[in-house]
């Protein structure tokens with residue numbers, strides 16, 4: 001298993017072996033690999049788990065993105081890392097955004113709204129951010145094909161099957177795990 005400690009930054013770790021640190025690599029918010037059978041994981045409770053993967057080269061990245069990570073460009077980091085290390089271009093990538101806080105529940109201030117002018121509604125002092133929409137938008141700008149982008153319909157705040165930090169200040173987290181099978 002490989003993963004990051006999750007600090008809402010934009011560092012993505014390239015890894016080819018299981019992490020010795022159960023907490024994940026310090027100072028990172030995601031990991032990428034082209035090693036088959038190596039599972040990546042992220043923990044979330046309202047932030048979005050985002051998978052980027054190419055089935056031909058069997059390379060993938062799994063990152064944790066809230067508004068801060070998205071504004072800091074974590075998706076771009078993951079896409080560029082896959083290109084540089086595994087030779088996977090953005091056109092080859094599939095993207096899945098897992099359950100996370102949706103626009104119905106993601107009230108943000110003007111400072112956050114300003115980072116995502118095309119994916120917020122409301123105002124002048126109360127805004128709602130469409131986090132999956134913002135991530136999809138960023139992916140398209142990075143060159144990922146819209147037909148390869150999938151957004152899970154679940155809002156982690158509305159849907160009580162999920163842990164939600166915003167709803168209950170929980171310490172619990174969803175785990176997203178992804179790997180290519182070792183053939």
Ligand SMILES: [Zn+2]
Nearest residue numbers: 104105155158
């Ligand atoms: Zn909701």
